[in-house]
Amino acid sequence: MSEDNSFVRKEMISERIPPAAERGLVKWVRENLFSSAFNTIMTFISLWVIYSIIVAVTPWFLNGVWDAKTVRECYDLLDGKSGACFAVLKERFPQLIYGFKYPSSEYWRPNLATVLLLIALAPILFRRLPRQLLIFSAIYPFLAFWLIWGGSILTSVSAFLGCALAIICYRRFSSGSFAIAVLVGLIAANVWWIIGGYIVDLNKSFLALEVVPSRDMGGFMLNLLLGTIAVCLSIPLGIALALGRQSGMPIIKWICVVFIEFIRGVPLITLLFVANVILAFFFPPDTSLDLILRVLIMMTFFNAAYIAEVVRGGLAALSKGQYEAADSIGLDYTQSMRFIILPQALKISIPGIVNVSVGMLKDTTLVSIISMFDLVGMIRGPILSSTDWNGVYWELFGAAAAIFFVVCFSVSKYSQWLERQLETDKR
Amino acid sequence: MNTSELARRDKFQFSMLLNDKRYRSYTFQFFALFILICAMAYLGKNLLENLAAAGLNISYSFLGEPAGYDINQRLIEYNSQSTHLRASIVGVLNTLLVAFLGCIAATFFGVTAGILRLSNNWIVAKLMMIYVEIFRNVPVLIWILIIHSVFLAFLPQPKAFRGENPEATMLWDAFAFTGRGFYIPKPLFNDGSFIVIVTFILSIIGIFAFRYYARQKLYSEGKLLETRWTSVGIFFIPTLIIYFALGSPIGLEYPELKGFNFKGGIHARGSLISLWFALSIYTGAFIAEVVRAGIQSVDKGQSEAAGALGMRPNFIMNLVILPQALRVIVPPLISFYLNITKNSSLALAVGYMDITGTLGGITLNQTGRAIEAVLLLMLFYLVISLSISAIMNVYNRSIMLKER
Numbered sequence: 001m002s003e004d005n006s007f008v009r010k011e012m013i014s015e016r017i018p019p020a021a022e023r024g025l026v027k028w029v030r031e032n033l034f035s036s037a038f039n040t041i042m043t044f045i046s047l048w049v050i051y052s053i054i055v056a057v058t059p060w061f062l063n064g065v066w067d068a069k070t071v072r073e074c075y076d077l078l079d080g081k082s083g084a085c086f087a088v089l090k091e092r093f094p095q096l097i098y099g100f101k102y103p104s105s106e107y108w109r110p111n112l113a114t115v116l117l118l119i120a121l122a123p124i125l126f127r128r129l130p131r132q133l134l135i136f137s138a139i140y141p142f143l144a145f146w147l148i149w150g151g152s153i154l155t156s157v158s159a160f161l162g163c164a165l166a167i168i169c170y171r172r173f174s175s176g177s178f179a180i181a182v183l184v185g186l187i188a189a190n191v192w193w194i195i196g197g198y199i200v201d202l203n204k205s206f207l208a209l210e211v212v213p214s215r216d217m218g219g220f221m222l223n224l225l226l227g228t229i230a231v232c233l234s235i236p237l238g239i240a241l242a243l244g245r246q247s248g249m250p251i252i253k254w255i256c257v258v259f260i261e262f263i264r265g266v267p268l269i270t271l272l273f274v275a276n277v278i279l280a281f282f283f284p285p286d287t288s289l290d291l292i293l294r295v296l297i298m299m300t301f302f303n304a305a306y307i308a309e310v311v312r313g314g315l316a317a318l319s320k321g322q323y324e325a326a327d328s329i330g331l332d333y334t335q336s337m338r339f340i341i342l343p344q345a346l347k348i349s350i351p352g353i354v355n356v357s358v359g360m361l362k363d364t365t366l367v368s369i370i371s372m373f374d375l376v377g378m379i380r381g382p383i384l385s386s387t388d389w390n391g392v393y394w395e396l397f398g399a400a401a402a403i404f405f406v407v408c409f410s411v412s413k414y415s416q417w418l419e420r421q422l423e424t425d426k427r
Numbered sequence: 428m429n430t431s432e433l434a435r436r437d438k439f440q441f442s443m444l445l446n447d448k449r450y451r452s453y454t455f456q457f458f459a460l461f462i463l464i465c466a467m468a469y470l471g472k473n474l475l476e477n478l479a480a481a482g483l484n485i486s487y488s489f490l491g492e493p494a495g496y497d498i499n500q501r502l503i504e505y506n507s508q509s510t511h512l513r514a515s516i517v518g519v520l521n522t523l524l525v526a527f528l529g530c531i532a533a534t535f536f537g538v539t540a541g542i543l544r545l546s547n548n549w550i551v552a553k554l555m556m557i558y559v560e561i562f563r564n565v566p567v568l569i570w571i572l573i574i575h576s577v578f579l580a581f582l583p584q585p586k587a588f589r590g591e592n593p594e595a596t597m598l599w600d601a602f603a604f605t606g607r608g609f610y611i612p613k614p615l616f617n618d619g620s621f622i623v624i625v626t627f628i629l630s631i632i633g634i635f636a637f638r639y640y641a642r643q644k645l646y647s648e649g650k651l652l653e654t655r656w657t658s659v660g661i662f663f664i665p666t667l668i669i670y671f672a673l674g675s676p677i678g679l680e681y682p683e684l685k686g687f688n689f690k691g692g693i694h695a696r697g698s699l700i701s702l703w704f705a706l707s708i709y710t711g712a713f714i715a716e717v718v719r720a721g722i723q724s725v726d727k728g729q730s731e732a733a734g735a736l737g738m739r740p741n742f743i744m745n746l747v748i749l750p751q752a753l754r755v756i757v758p759p760l761i762s763f764y765l766n767i768t769k770n771s772s773l774a775l776a777v778g779y780m781d782i783t784g785t786l787g788g789i790t791l792n793q794t795g796r797a798i799e800a801v802l803l804l805m806l807f808y809l810v811i812s813l814s815i816s817a818i819m820n821v822y823n824r825s826i827m828l829k830e831r
Contacts, residue, residue, distance in 0.1 A: 032549035039548045046550045251456040255463060265812035266805045267769035273787055273804070277797040281477045282470045362566035369568075369775055376568055380776075393576040401565045401573065408564035 060084050070388040088389045089399050092378075096399070099218015099373050100382055106150070106210055110221050113147040116140060117228070125414065141232070148217075148225070150209035158196030162189040178334035214292040218373040220403055226292070226374075227361035230299035234360075235353065237300065238307025239346070243337065245308065246315055256308070263305035268363050271298040276370040295367055299360065306356045314349030315341065347422055354415035358408050365404075375400050489794040490515070496789050498780045500696045511790045518785030519807060525703050525781065526768040532707035533767060534760070537714025544719050555715065562712035567770055570709050575701040575777045582697075608696040612681050620677045626669045633665075634658045698779035702771065710767050714760060721756035722748070754826050761819045765812055772808075782807055 020026060033043045063083030067090070068074040074085035089096070098107060120140035123133035142156040166189035173181035217225060244256035263271070275294040283289060318341060326336030368377030379396045383389050389396075478484060490512040497507050502520045505513055544555040562570065582604055603610040641652040670677070725748050733747040772783040780788075782804060791800040 032547065035547060039546075042546070042548050042551050046548075046554050049554065249452045249456045249459075252459050255459065261813070262809065265809040267772040267783075267808055269772045269775070269783060270787065270801060270805050270808065273791075273797075273801050277791070278801055281474050281798065284473055285477055285480055358564075362564075365566040365568045366773070369773070376566075376572070380572070393573075393580070397569055397573045397576070401569050404566055404569065405561065405564045409560060412564065
């Protein structure tokens with residue numbers, strides 16, 4: 001056979017690069033910004049919006065005055081140029097964060113409490129962290145109370161020991177009936193608190209910090225304080241309400257339904273009115289609950305009603321087989337709830353609970369309407385009405401919005417992350 | 428085990444109240460009720476004692492007394508000699524007004540932003556994401572205050588409209604946007620306008636009847652009737668004919684600059700406008716998320732299947748995607764409408780006189796009738812919420828997935 005003459009290519013031609021319009025940045029721009037006439041128009045409109053915002057904001061931001069005593073001094077320094085007067089933030093920073101009455105020598109206490117709060121929350125938020133850290137989370141509320149309100153540490157220690165005693169008693173009896181164990185725990189704690197009250201009274205100066213009354217709290221600290229406490233207290237209450245609403249006992253069910261629907265049907269501001277002007281009528285004449293406590297009660301109720309609805313959604317999402325399986329292996333109500341139903345239902349409802357809680361933190365600004373001096377209340381009241389800073393709206397409200405944005409945005413990002421995390425667990 | 432033993436076990440014993448599942452729930456409920464009654468009695472006793480100590484009583488007679496304060500934004504006649512009851516009604520109407528306007532605008536913002544977030548235009552989608560995140564994560568009260576000060580700062584005062592070369596001009600000589608509020612033309616109803624309105628309502632009913640007829644025709648005979656232009660025709664033609672035949676009975680009263688201020692027309696105060704705008708743009712961000720989730724919840728296979736059947740894109744959207752997406756969108760949408768109504772109570776912050784501002788604000792402070800006023804206030808919001816959620820339940824049942 002002679003040589004093979006047929007034309008057969010022996011090696012592949014190297015790939016040609018795609019046409020310029022089909023690769024790299026050009027392709028991306030064509031597909032994402034100018035794919036149709038309508039898209040092109042939208043792109044130009046968006047670019048114009050972005051441009052006009054940048055043009056308006058940049059000089060205002062860059063020309064910002066950081067050092068001035070009053071708003072007039074600020075305008076003098078700006079000399080007619082467009083510019084922000086950030087000096088107000090610098091001068092009034094402590095007021096914005098701590099309120100105007102919190103003693104300035106004690107600012108380290110809320111600061112420390114906030115840092116410790118993050119540490120205490122870490123093991124709850126991230127399940128990878130060692131479980132032993134939860135012990136600190138359990139101690140934290142008592143520690144934070146001592147740090148923020150001051151007084152002798154014995155009060156906090158006594159309260160903590162009471163709770164610890166309750167848990168120990170509960171553990172001891174929990175092999176029997178759940179109800180009896182809880183009852184014993186409650187009695188033990190109350191007995192301890194009565195005894196502890198006398199012990200605390202004996203030595204009021206032991207490791208004592210300067211006492212700061214509730215009405216001196218203010219600024220963003222007050223928002224965080226109200227938000228955190230209301231959320232923490234409302235989660236157990238909300239779960240209890242949800243279980244009550246699901247229960248087969250008509251009287252308990254209707255108590256829960258009426259409570260939930262009533263609270264969800266009225267705006268928070270009316271509940272705050274109740275806290276402000278009415279709630280005091282319902283307590284014995286000689287007691288005087290301070291306003292923060294009354295507001296906290298109403299906020300806890302408010303948040304609990306919403307959390308109850310979220311948890312109810314989680315309970316309803318479980319298949320009936322889970323309830324039947326728990327019954328069929330002979331678990332009683334508390335056991336099946338604790339070991340089978342709630343762990344699954346709560347897992348489904350965590351993102352919802354986080355969303356509701358972010359909403360609660362945002363709603364703490366409403367207390368400014370009943371003349372409490374939270375972040376917004378400080379801005380609207382003492383700062384804007386002072387002659388020094390009259391008329392500096394943008395910088396103050398912008399700063400308040402930025403603070404809330406940072407906190408709420410990171411919490412909602414966390415909730416999205418958690419949602420993805422839980423989804424991978426399911427597979 | 429003989430029968431007598433069984434019978435004895437079934438006989439009621441007191442220990443069964445705790446140990447037998449059949450009776451235990453009665454024990455629990457009895458205790459719950461007992462504790463509830465005790466708590467109520469305790470609170471009621473305290474209330475009565477406190478009221479007696481303060482020399483107060485529960486009485487609604489204050490509603491009949493003259494209010495003595497002015498309300499500048501009102502839908503019905505009111506002056507400072509009117510009763511507190513009338514002031515409250517003005518407040519109720521103002522609440523409903525801002526809630527109604529807010530729902531419409533929030534739906535507009537939300538649907539626009541939700542659809543644009545799914546746009547294949549990268550920059551538009553990102554802009555909308557920024558809008559949604561910024562507005563969702565900052566308290567509505569701060570937005571209301573910011574937007575209120577934006578309106579005050581950027582819109583011209585009425586005096587800017589004066590003179591030969593005014594700094595600001597009216598839009599089409601009919602709309603004036605000032606820092607004191609918006610001035611818009613006011614319709615004047617002369618003789619015969621009633622007939623025009625009735626014709627208009629009848630023609631809207633006619634459109635629905637025609638569409639129903641067209642659908643019946645389609646289902647029974649397979650004939651596709653032209654509906655779009657016929658509907659437009661029914662909407663405009665009869666009303667316009669009657670309107671001109673009766674000699675234009677409905678006129679417009681334009682706002683005019685008189686001295687330092689505008690006269691005539693409808694004056695929507697700055698507080699109403701900023702509250703309306705803030706509530707709707709804030710809630711719009713939430714609605715955008717719901718709309719996006721609703722559209723994304725429809726499986727891609729649905730639109731592909733519809734396309735495989737040869738449906739055109741607008742049919743796919745109207746007949747396949749939207750009905751399924753709406754099932755996801757509508758229930759949260761309605762609860763956001765409810766939220767707007769409840770959030771409108773923040774009107775207090777900008778001085779808009781809604782029910783919280785009149786009954787829960789000035790009336791409460793003037794008369795000192797805190798318990799009565801707050802109870803009435805809560806009752807009003809409860810009635811609104813419960814009636815809306817009743818409607819929602821009916822709707823939910825009607826669109827519930829019917830599995831066969």
